[in-house]
Amino acid sequence: MKKQVTIKDIAKQLGFSVSTVSRALKDHPDISVKTREAVQQLATLLGYKPNRIALNLKNSKTNTIGLIIPEVEHYFFSSIINGIEEIAYENNYYVMVFQSNESYMREVLNVQALATNRVDGVLVSFSKETHNFSHFKQLIDYEIPLVFFDRVVNDLHADTVVSDDFHGAYLAVEHLIKRGCKNIALYSSPRHMLISQGRHDGYRKALEDNGLVYSTDLIYSCDTFEDAVKISKSILKKQNRPDGIFAVNDMTAIGVLKAAKELEINVPDELKLAGFENSRSSKVVDPELTTVDQFGFELGKKAASLLLKRIDEKDFNYKTENITIKPKLIVRGSS
Amino acid sequence: MKKQVTIKDIAKQLGFSVSTVSRALKDHPDISVKTREAVQQLATLLGYKPNRIALNLKNSKTNTIGLIIPEVEHYFFSSIINGIEEIAYENNYYVMVFQSNESYMREVLNVQALATNRVDGVLVSFSKETHNFSHFKQLIDYEIPLVFFDRVVNDLHADTVVSDDFHGAYLAVEHLIKRGCKNIALYSSPRHMLISQGRHDGYRKALEDNGLVYSTDLIYSCDTFEDAVKISKSILKKQNRPDGIFAVNDMTAIGVLKAAKELEINVPDELKLAGFENSRSSKVVDPELTTVDQFGFELGKKAASLLLKRIDEKDFNYKTENITIKPKLIVRGSS
DNA sequence: ATGAAAGCGCTAACAC
DNA sequence: GTGTTAGCGCTTTCAT
Numbered sequence: 001m002k003k004q005v006t007i008k009d010i011a012k013q014l015g016f017s018v019s020t021v022s023r024a025l026k027d028h029p030d031i032s033v034k035t036r037e038a039v040q041q042l043a044t045l046l047g048y049k050p051n052r053i054a055l056n057l058k059n060s061k062t063n064t065i066g067l068i069i070p071e072v073e074h075y076f077f078s079s080i081i082n083g084i085e086e087i088a089y090e091n092n093y094y095v096m097v098f099q100s101n102e103s104y105m106r107e108v109l110n111v112q113a114l115a116t117n118r119v120d121g122v123l124v125s126f127s128k129e130t131h132n133f134s135h136f137k138q139l140i141d142y143e144i145p146l147v148f149f150d151r152v153v154n155d156l157h158a159d160t161v162v163s164d165d166f167h168g169a170y171l172a173v174e175h176l177i178k179r180g181c182k183n184i185a186l187y188s189s190p191r192h193m194l195i196s197q198g199r200h201d202g203y204r205k206a207l208e209d210n211g212l213v214y215s216t217d218l219i220y221s222c223d224t225f226e227d228a229v230k231i232s233k234s235i236l237k238k239q240n241r242p243d244g245i246f247a248v249n250d251m252t253a254i255g256v257l258k259a260a261k262e263l264e265i266n267v268p269d270e271l272k273l274a275g276f277e278n279s280r281s282s283k284v285v286d287p288e289l290t291t292v293d294q295f296g297f298e299l300g301k302k303a304a305s306l307l308l309k310r311i312d313e314k315d316f317n318y319k320t321e322n323i324t325i326k327p328k329l330i331v332r333g334s335s
Numbered sequence: 336m337k338k339q340v341t342i343k344d345i346a347k348q349l350g351f352s353v354s355t356v357s358r359a360l361k362d363h364p365d366i367s368v369k370t371r372e373a374v375q376q377l378a379t380l381l382g383y384k385p386n387r388i389a390l391n392l393k394n395s396k397t398n399t400i401g402l403i404i405p406e407v408e409h410y411f412f413s414s415i416i417n418g419i420e421e422i423a424y425e426n427n428y429y430v431m432v433f434q435s436n437e438s439y440m441r442e443v444l445n446v447q448a449l450a451t452n453r454v455d456g457v458l459v460s461f462s463k464e465t466h467n468f469s470h471f472k473q474l475i476d477y478e479i480p481l482v483f484f485d486r487v488v489n490d491l492h493a494d495t496v497v498s499d500d501f502h503g504a505y506l507a508v509e510h511l512i513k514r515g516c517k518n519i520a521l522y523s524s525p526r527h528m529l530i531s532q533g534r535h536d537g538y539r540k541a542l543e544d545n546g547l548v549y550s551t552d553l554i555y556s557c558d559t560f561e562d563a564v565k566i567s568k569s570i571l572k573k574q575n576r577p578d579g580i581f582a583v584n585d586m587t588a589i590g591v592l593k594a595a596k597e598l599e600i601n602v603p604d605e606l607k608l609a610g611f612e613n614s615r616s617s618k619v620v621d622p623e624l625t626t627v628d629q630f631g632f633e634l635g636k637k638a639a640s641l642l643l644k645r646i647d648e649k650d651f652n653y654k655t656e657n658i659t660i661k662p663k664l665i666v667r668g669s670s
Numbered sequence: 671a672t673g674a675a676a677g678c679g680c681t682a683a684c685a686c
Numbered sequence: 687g688t689g690t691t692a693g694c695g696c697t698t699t700c701a702t
Binding site: 001002003004047049050051052053054056057060061062071072073075078079081082085094095096097099112113115116117118120138141142143144225251254258261280281283284285286316 | 337413416431560
C-alpha cells in the first residue's frame with residue numbers, strides 16, 4: 001500500500017501546522033474562511049482520507065461493532081445481518097462479522113478477535129456447542145456491552161433480543177389443531193438452547209389447552225433437512241403416524257415434506273406441516289410451507305439499536321433488558 | 336468500556352520499562368527467562384490483550400480485508416463469504432463485510448468506508464447499478480490490492496475470479512437439448528454484466544453447435560423469482576411456448592416452475608428447466624432443479640488467497656490474473 | 671539484559 | 687486565528 005496522505009502533508013504544503021489543518025478539516029469556527037477553504041481544497045485534491053486507525057487509537061473507540069453468528073448461510077441470520085447493518089450504517093458504525101460455524105472453539109477465538117480489535121460492542125447468537133459462557137464474561141469484564149439475540153442466555157450482564165418462540169410455536173400448533181390434527185409431532189433442536197425450549201413449551205401448551213395429550217413419544221431430536229428426510233421415512237411408516245408435524249425450522253419441515261412425497265402421503269390432506277423461519281425456501285416448495293415469521297430484519301435492528309444505546313451509556317451497570325419480538329403465523333398450503 | 340490493560344500497566348507493576356515488557360511478551364531472545372515469565376504471568380493474570388489498533392497504526396497494516404457484496408442473503412454469496420473467511424482465518428486476517436444492496440451509491444460509500452478503515456485489500460462483487468468504476472480506481476491509486484469476483488470488470492488493475500459462465504451455460508443448454516428440447520428460452524439479467532453476457536453466449540453457442548436457431552425472441556430480461564412467476568404465466572400460455580428454459584439463477588428457474596405448476600404444465604415432461612447456482616432451494620423444490628454449481632466456497636477461497644498474495648507483494652505493479660473456476664452441471668428432476 | 675525515546679496520524683488543551 | 691505539545695498503545699533503534 002502506498003503511503004497515504006496525512007494532515008501533515010497538507011500542513012507542510014500549505015505552511016500551516018497540523019492542528020490548523022485538523023481544525024480546518026472539521027469546520028472549526030476559529031479557523032478563517034480562507035485557510036479552511038485552502039485546506040479543504042488541497043485535501044480533496046490530494047485525495048486525503050482521514051485515518052480511522054489513528055482516530056480509533058486516540059479516542060479508544062472504533063465505531064465498530066462485532067457480530068458473531070453461527071452461519072451466514074441461513075436465511076434467518078442473513079436477514080438479521082441486514083437489520084444490524086441498517087442501524088449501524090445509519091449511525092456511522094461498522095460491523096465485523098464472525099461465524100462460529102456452530103463450533104464452540106471457533107466462537108471463543110472469535111471473541112478474542114473482537115476483544116483485540118477493540119470493538120465497541122458485541123452482538124452474539126451463540127453456537128449449538130456452547131454450554132460454557134466464560135468467554136463472554138471476559139467481554140463483560142472489559143465492560144464491552146453485549147447483546148444476545150435469538151440464542152440467548154439469561155444469567156449474564158447482557159441484554160437479549162429474541163422472538164417469542166413460545167408464542168410462535170403455540171400459534172403454529174394451535175393452527176394445526178384447528179385444522180383437525182390430533183396427533184402432532186415435534187421436531188426439535190437440542191434442549192439446552194432456550195429457543196428450542198420455548199418452542200417446545202409452546203407446543204406443549206397448545207396441545208394441553210386444546211385437550212390433546214403431550215407425550216415425549218412424539219418428540220424427535222431433529223433440526224436439519226437431511227436428518228428430517230431420513231427419520232421421517234420411518235416415522236411416517238408407523239401404524240399411528242402423526243397427522244401433523246411442527247418443526248423448529250423450515251428446512252426440517254421441508255425435509256419432512258420430501259419424505260412424505262416419497263411415501264406418497266399427501267400434504268396437507270393426510271399430513272399437515274408447519275415450520276419456523278419464513279425462509280425463502282418455504283415459499284418455494286409445493287405445497288408452500290406454513291411457517292412462523294420471526295422478523296429477522298426487525299430483530300437485527302432492535303438488537304443493534306439496543307447495543308448502540310448501551311455503548312453510549314455512561315455507566316456500564318445498566319439494567320439489562322430482555323426484548324421479545326412477537327412472531328407471526330404465515331398460513332400456506334402445507335396445513 | 337473500561338480502561339484496558341496495557342503494557343504500561345504491566346511495566347509499572349513489575350518495575351520494568353515498556354520495551355522490556357513488549358519484548359518479553361513476544362519471546363524476544365534478549366530477555367531473561369525470569370523476566371519473561373514474570374511478565375507473561377502478570378499479563379495473563381491481568382487479562383492483557385494486545386491492542387490491535389495501536390499495532391495497526393504503528394505498522395500501517397490492519398490485517399483486515401474488506402468485502403463488498405450485493406447481498407449476503409443469496410446462497411451463492413454466503414457460500415463465497417464462507418470461503419473467504421476460511422482463508423482469512425487461516426492467515427490471521429479479519430474480514431469486514433459490506434453490502435451494497437445492489438445500490439451504486441451505497442457501494443461508493445462502502446469503498447470510502449474501506450479506505451478510511453485502511454483495510455489491506457478489498458474483494459468486490461459490484462452492484463447491478465454499477466457502470467462507473469472510478470471509486471475502485473481510487474483504491475488502486477492508493478495501491479490497495481483489489482480482487483473482483485463473480486461480477487467483474489476487466490480494464491482495471493485488479494485480479495478477477497469468476498466461474499466460467501459461458502461453459503456453465505453451455506453445459507446446461509446442451510443438456511436440455513440432449514433431453515429433447517428444441518425451443519429453449521433464456522431468462523437473463525441485464526446485459527452489461529459480464530456474468531449474464533457469458534451465460535448468454537454459452538446459451539447461444541450451445542444452440543448453434545446443435546443446429547438450433549438462436550433468436551432474441553426467446554430471450555427474456557428476468558432474473559428474480561417474482562418476475563419469473565409473473566412473466567412466465569403469459570409466456571407459457573403462448574402457442575409455441577418454450578419446451579425448455581435456462582435461467583441465470585435458481586430462483587428465477589424456480590419461479591418458472593411455480594408458474595408451470597399453476598398452468599398445469601408438467602415439468603419435466605412438457606417443459607424442462609435448468610437454473611444456475613445450486614442453491615439450497617434448488618434441492619428442495621419438486622421436481623428438484625437441474626442447475627449449475629458454481630462452487631462459491633471454492634471461488635471465495637481462490638479470491639481471498641489471491642488477494643492475500645497481492646497484499647504480500649512488494650511491488651504493486653504485479654501482472655493481474657484472471658482466474659476461472661469450472662462449474663459443474665447438476666442434473667436433477669426438472670430436466 | 672534492559673531502558674529511553676521516537677514515531678505511526680490525529681486531536682485538544684493550552685499557549686500566544 | 688494559529689502554533690506547540692502531549693498522548694492514545696505499541697514497536698524498535700540506539701544506548702548503556
